Amino acid sequence: MDMPALTFTKTASQADGEARACRLETPHGVIATPVFMPVGTQGTVKAMTPAMLEEAGAGLILANTYHLYLRPGRELVKQFGGLHRFMNWKGAILTDSGGFQVFSLGALRKITPDGVLFQSHIDGSKHFISPETAIAIQEDLGADIIMAFDECTPYPATYDQARVSLDMTLNWAKRCQTARTRPDQALFGIVQGGTHLDLRREALERTAEIGFDGYALGGLSVGEPKETMMEIVHEMAPLLPESHPRYVMGVGTPEDIVRCVDCGIDMFDCVMPTRCARNGLLFTKQEKVVIKNARYRDDPSPLDAACDCYTCRNFSRAYLRHLFISREILAMILNTIHNVRFYLRLMEDIRASIQKGEFACFKKDFLNAMAAGDPA
Amino acid sequence: MDMPALTFTKTASQADGEARACRLETPHGVIATPVFMPVGTQGTVKAMTPAMLEEAGAGLILANTYHLYLRPGRELVKQFGGLHRFMNWKGAILTDSGGFQVFSLGALRKITPDGVLFQSHIDGSKHFISPETAIAIQEDLGADIIMAFDECTPYPATYDQARVSLDMTLNWAKRCQTARTRPDQALFGIVQGGTHLDLRREALERTAEIGFDGYALGGLSVGEPKETMMEIVHEMAPLLPESHPRYVMGVGTPEDIVRCVDCGIDMFDCVMPTRCARNGLLFTKQEKVVIKNARYRDDPSPLDAACDCYTCRNFSRAYLRHLFISREILAMILNTIHNVRFYLRLMEDIRASIQKGEFACFKKDFLNAMAAGDPA
Numbered sequence: 001m002d003m004p005a006l007t008f009t010k011t012a013s014q015a016d017g018e019a020r021a022c023r024l025e026t027p028h029g030v031i032a033t034p035v036f037m038p039v040g041t042q043g044t045v046k047a048m049t050p051a052m053l054e055e056a057g058a059g060l061i062l063a064n065t066y067h068l069y070l071r072p073g074r075e076l077v078k079q080f081g082g083l084h085r086f087m088n089w090k091g092a093i094l095t096d097s098g099g100f101q102v103f104s105l106g107a108l109r110k111i112t113p114d115g116v117l118f119q120s121h122i123d124g125s126k127h128f129i130s131p132e133t134a135i136a137i138q139e140d141l142g143a144d145i146i147m148a149f150d151e152c153t154p155y156p157a158t159y160d161q162a163r164v165s166l167d168m169t170l171n172w173a174k175r176c177q178t179a180r181t182r183p184d185q186a187l188f189g190i191v192q193g194g195t196h197l198d199l200r201r202e203a204l205e206r207t208a209e210i211g212f213d214g215y216a217l218g219g220l221s222v223g224e225p226k227e228t229m230m231e232i233v234h235e236m237a238p239l240l241p242e243s244h245p246r247y248v249m250g251v252g253t254p255e256d257i258v259r260c261v262d263c264g265i266d267m268f269d270c271v272m273p274t275r276c277a278r279n280g281l282l283f284t285k286q287e288k289v290v291i292k293n294a295r296y297r298d299d300p301s302p303l304d305a306a307c308d309c310y311t312c313r314n315f316s317r318a319y320l321r322h323l324f325i326s327r328e329i330l331a332m333i334l335n336t337i338h339n340v341r342f343y344l345r346l347m348e349d350i351r352a353s354i355q356k357g358e359f360a361c362f363k364k365d366f367l368n369a370m371a372a373g374d375p376a
Numbered sequence: 377m378d379m380p381a382l383t384f385t386k387t388a389s390q391a392d393g394e395a396r397a398c399r400l401e402t403p404h405g406v407i408a409t410p411v412f413m414p415v416g417t418q419g420t421v422k423a424m425t426p427a428m429l430e431e432a433g434a435g436l437i438l439a440n441t442y443h444l445y446l447r448p449g450r451e452l453v454k455q456f457g458g459l460h461r462f463m464n465w466k467g468a469i470l471t472d473s474g475g476f477q478v479f480s481l482g483a484l485r486k487i488t489p490d491g492v493l494f495q496s497h498i499d500g501s502k503h504f505i506s507p508e509t510a511i512a513i514q515e516d517l518g519a520d521i522i523m524a525f526d527e528c529t530p531y532p533a534t535y536d537q538a539r540v541s542l543d544m545t546l547n548w549a550k551r552c553q554t555a556r557t558r559p560d561q562a563l564f565g566i567v568q569g570g571t572h573l574d575l576r577r578e579a580l581e582r583t584a585e586i587g588f589d590g591y592a593l594g595g596l597s598v599g600e601p602k603e604t605m606m607e608i609v610h611e612m613a614p615l616l617p618e619s620h621p622r623y624v625m626g627v628g629t630p631e632d633i634v635r636c637v638d639c640g641i642d643m644f645d646c647v648m649p650t651r652c653a654r655n656g657l658l659f660t661k662q663e664k665v666v667i668k669n670a671r672y673r674d675d676p677s678p679l680d681a682a683c684d685c686y687t688c689r690n691f692s693r694a695y696l697r698h699l700f701i702s703r704e705i706l707a708m709i710l711n712t713i714h715n716v717r718f719y720l721r722l723m724e725d726i727r728a729s730i731q732k733g734e735f736a737c738f739k740k741d742f743l744n745a746m747a748a749g750d751p752a
Binding site for chain 1: 418419420422423424425426427447448452455456462463464673674676686690691692694695697698699701702704705706708709710
């Protein structure tokens with residue numbers, strides 16, 4: 001490919017650490033990194049309209065290939081000119097490869113070196129996804145960034161299990177790179193290796209040798225202790241090719257994100273802000289608010305006085321509690337708007353602090369504030 | 377009261393019929409009638425933010441006293457300065473008296489001439505609502521328009537049953553008028569009488585004698601044949617005091633509304649647009665769209681090409697079907713936005729046709745179009 005699907009330019013970096021602020025140019029807009037991608041599993045970020053997402057400051061969202069492949073189907077999305085048009089999202093999209101969901105199916109799937117045979121969780125129908133079909137499906141969906149089909153090594157995995165899994169992922173990574181046909185999409189490789197640092201290093205080297213438009217650390221946030229995850233990110237992130245975007249998949253809490261940025265990571269996705277919102281757990285810098293708690297019954301203050309979201313500008317904690325207790329759909333909407341804005345504002349603050357050369361200070365203050373507000 | 381809570385001025389009327397366009401001035405804005413009030417049972421019109429309601433053109437919404445009395449409670453809403461502030465709705469609000477819901481409780485309620493003893497559908501707790509408490513609760517909620525506490529005569533009811541019920545409602549109506557203390561709220565009386573026209577006429581005369589700021593026809597749309605309902609509205613509406621707003625409670629379908637406007641009715645409320653939206657039944661002038669139907673699977677057209685709502689301006693039927701089939705919250709949001717806008721645009725069209733002296737023609741065309749599109 002002559003023209004890269006992405007251009008990635010560093011705009012600032014931390015003098016005393018790995019944190020960096022970059023500019024990621026995609027066919028659907030310029031994304032400032034570090035960036036958080038809200039998760040739009042089935043072609044919608046749950047409980048938000050595209051207009052709300054835009055107002056919250058989202059520029060890049062994640063969609064799940066597995067779910068969209070099963071419903072509404074790759075042909076339908078392709079026929080509509082791709083996912084952007086189908087869901088009316090003018091910003092950029094990244095699709096995962098479907099691997100993570102397929103491997104989560106447990107008894108419903110069978111892995112072979114060729115690919116994965118699995119049964120739909122919706123209707124039990126049988127499907128086969130290989131590296132080649134994973135790429136073809138993602139080309140039909142038409143995201144700006146697509147992911148190589150990998151095996152998400154489970155936790156725990158022995159050294160030997162992790163090595164076998166790793167070899168298969170690398171083999172599949174080559175096949176993905178060979179199979180791709182669309183020069184307007186960026187393809188990211190995924191580094192596996194379980195919790196074994198030497199396997200991780202080997203995976204990284206061999207993935208970088210194949211050559212991708214960006215690199216992800218996969219197989220994290222899958223049940224391993226938080227310290228293990230952070231150790232792997234801390235060791236691996238600086239080794240990921242410096243001139244390409246670095247993505248930690250499925251991470252994480254606000255604290256995780258700040259720590260991973262400190263290791264040099266540029267991209268994040270997680271269901272946490274949206275799922276927690278639907279369960280009534282709301283993020284603020286001061287505390288995590290369990291909105292159903294009786295203490296908010298007659299609390300006239302906004303959820304977060306420092307927040308500029310529609311929810312915080314217009315409603316009291318007491319009203320949000322009433323909506324949640326009453327199981328109103330508006331509870332889901334307003335809670336999601338806030339949590340997504342919280343995450344996106346966190347990323348804005350992170351980027352600003354990197355630009356000003358103050359990230360180390362920001363990180364310290366943020367982690368202290370979150371620890372003070374944590375009920376645990 | 378020296379200053380009326382409402383001023384009501386006719387701006388146009390049909391030469392060859394009863395339809396009329398009026399201007400209803402409330403403490404929270406000027407409402408053009410005929411008006412449809414979206415229903416916000418628990419202090420939220422289900423699946424819509426206040427911003428969406430405003431964009432849809434809503435100026436006056438209905439909230440349910442029974443539900444708000446039980447949760448979050450009258451004291452809490454009062455403490456927040458009333459329902460407008462609690463739910464952040466800048467437009468006008470009408471509260472029903474709670475009678476309809478209480479009487480719907482069946483075995484959970486006991487009616488006496490003093491009032492109604494009932495058990496909460498939420499936690500079984502016991503409560504007593506009299507005409508005086510119904511007014512006091514509505515004064516705490518603080519709506520612009522409140523309703524007298526009536527017994528909603530069930531269908532069918534014999535002549536004697538309807539008479540006994542009617543006498544009680546009239547006795548309660550007097551007590552409500554005596555009990556009210558807030559001059560900034562309008563109080564509407566409710567005309568009962570079942571399906572017996574002479575009882576309806578008597579109820580109307582005696583209700584008008586007490587004197588209210590507006591008059592409602594109650595006990596309709598409760599299971600009686602459509603022809604019976606229309607006969608009562610046709611007979612009674614023109615007899616309701618001409619200089620006051622006329623309201624048919626709980627009505628109805630788009631066709632019902634057009635027919636009732638033709639009888640001289642000014643105000644409507646119904647859960648139909650919002651409830652149907654959540655069930656995937658969407659209104660257009662051409663047809664009623666059951667969005668889950670397979671025929672919409674790859675339909676790229678908007679739900680209603682003639683509609684100016686956010687949903688129709690931005691999404692295809694195929695995407696709406698995908699969201700509905702996938703049980704996504706966004707399905708509820710987008711469907712509700714459309715159906716509410718459909719109802720409010722219908723009212724705009726009705727008002728415009730009355731202003732232009734073309735309502736008879738509008739009614740004929742509209743009913744023909746709806747009949748042609750009806751699968752039944």
